[in-house]
Amino acid sequence: MAEKKAPIGDEEILAKRISEQYRIKHSISNDVTIDGETYEFEPREISFPSSPQYRFLMTMPKNLDVIAPEHMKIKYPSENRPEIILSSGNTTLNLTFYYTNNTNTAHETRLTQYQAIFKHLNASNVFFSEKVNELESGLKVACFDFCGSALDGDVYYYYFFTDLPATTKAEIVGTFTCPFDLREKWEPLFWQMVETIKPISDDDLECPKPGEGGTKHA
Numbered sequence: 001m002a003e004k005k006a007p008i009g010d011e012e013i014l015a016k017r018i019s020e021q022y023r024i025k026h027s028i029s030n031d032v033t034i035d036g037e038t039y040e041f042e043p044r045e046i047s048f049p050s051s052p053q054y055r056f057l058m059t060m061p062k063n064l065d066v067i068a069p070e071h072m073k074i075k076y077p078s079e080n081r082p083e084i085i086l087s088s089g090n091t092t093l094n095l096t097f098y099y100t101n102n103t104n105t106a107h108e109t110r111l112t113q114y115q116a117i118f119k120h121l122n123a124s125n126v127f128f129s130e131k132v133n134e135l136e137s138g139l140k141v142a143c144f145d146f147c148g149s150a151l152d153g154d155v156y157y158y159y160f161f162t163d164l165p166a167t168t169k170a171e172i173v174g175t176f177t178c179p180f181d182l183r184e185k186w187e188p189l190f191w192q193m194v195e196t197i198k199p200i201s202d203d204d205l206e207c208p209k210p211g212e213g214g215t216k217h218a
Helices: 008-025 069-075 107-121 180-195
Strands: 032-034 037-039 041-048 051-061 084-087 094-100 126-134 140-150 153-163 171-179
Touching: 032 180, 041 094, 051 094, 051 180, 069 084, 107 126, 107 140, 107 153, 140 180, 153 180, 171 180
Parallel strands: none
Antiparallel strands: 032 037, 041 051, 084 094, 094 171, 126 140, 140 153, 153 171
16 A cells, blocks of 8 residues: 655645754754763853953853863874864864964955865865855854864864954954764854854953863863
8 A cells, every 4th residue: 555645735844843843953042962962052252362352252062161281282283283272071072263363365265275275284185065154243254164084083174264353353263173973963053153253342241261160171
């Protein structure tokens, strides 16, 4: 006997319902469980110890904290490592930041330049998508993502950069990384986090900074 199919209208309703349930489960407005780990998101203040005037807010997992020195040397052996490195307790999820003064070039041009650097560093890197968007905060942000290899397996990289207001003349560059097999779950969350980036103003409530009120991951 042939399987009875739902009317087309019912299929559309069901598909929308499933899509909405997925969106709710994979939104930084809620707790998200990935690979057995539950992540709660909150706004955090990011500032650079070397240049504390470069400050901004970004929503990210509470689970991320300043990486322990012994793990930092393993995961980021180069002395030219990012100034800020945040990591989950098991170090599978990482978020890094550094800044430059490269704000005189169009975002689209810089995006192409950054991609070319990663292609030159490793020709086997596989690139997926790119975009340049204006955020609700008024900042313009550029993103691209790719798969690269590491000692502990394939890694998913989500690279983004934006310029803080003209008075600071600072380009903020960030990178999310996670195991490549978790790409489909983390990619939409990474973008949602990027969308929350905003300069800090006097009207903003004080937000926690990484390393405050917590313990560095050992």
